[in-house]
Amino acid sequence: MYKLYGSTTSPYVRRLRIWLANTQHEFINMQIFESEDRTILITKNPALKVPALEHIEGDKSTLIYDSRVIYRYLVEQLNYASLSWEQENQLTLIDSVNDSLVQMFLLSKSDVIADTEKLFFKLQKERVNNVLAELNEHVERGKFNSWNYPAICLFSLIDWIEFRSLHNLKGLSALLDFHQENAPRIEVTATDPRM
Structure with a gap:
């Protein structure tokens, strides 16, 4: 169990x-x-x-x-196939954005104002912007066409960003389209944090 x-x-x-x-x-x-x-x-x-x-x-x-x-x-x-090295790298990118945004979210919940001149905030924002742009390109190149674990992780990240209003995704049209295409999946709607 x-x-x-x-x-x-x-x-x-x-x-x-x-x-x-x-x-x-x-x-x-x-x-x-x-x-x-x-x-x-x-x-x-x-x-x-x-x-x-x-x-x-x-x-x-x-x-x-x-x-x-x-x-x-x-x-x-469960005897499933392991991820490829490319997929492991995709997860590293997704997790880096997740980690940065979690830290920023917790700081905001602790009433710490994000000061873009402070090194910590500069580094987090730089990482988030760079990696989201890279992930947007991956989606454009069809790297997330299969609904597998990396795609699920990417969807969970994008939906969490939208749910918490953590980052402006304007201009990242491939990520937004990916999110919209997968939002109706039953396992996605069943786990929606807004419920």
């Missing part, structure tokens, strides 16, 4: 929920900043981050942290 711990608003959790749509698992929705769920979270992931996966087989329980590691673990458990 697989138990996925996370929150409905996390793009890292959502990518796994979408990918696991046809795999039996239990999703435990947590309010990770509230003390009760935080107490549970620390027992599932000492890094206090979501997602965390618990794989229960009989009396044995295995805990796996981080969406990318969870994906690799499940691929091995």
Whole structure:
């Protein structure tokens, strides 16, 4: 039995929920900043981050942290094909934007004003702009035409950006078209954080 711990608003959790749509698992929705769920979270992931996966087989329980590691673990458990090196690089690009935007989002929730003259903010914005432009080109070249794990991760990122109003995607028409084309998928609508 697989138990996925996370929150409905996390793009890292959502990518796994979408990918696991046809795999039996239990999703435990947590309010990770509230003390009760935080107490549970620390027992599932000492890094206090979501997602965390618990794989229960009989009396044995295995805990796996981080969406990318969870994906690799499940691929091995379910005997699926591994990602190519190109796909691994795509995930690195997607994760770099996700990580930068998560940090910026948490700072804004902590009432820290983004000062574009400060090195931290300059670096994050530069990374986000460069990588989104690169991903837009990848979509234009058909690199995300298949609905596979990297495409799911890209969709989860773009939808999270839109959901949280984190970045202006104007001019990134391939990314916006990709988002619009995949938004009606049943596993996407079933995991929509706006619900």
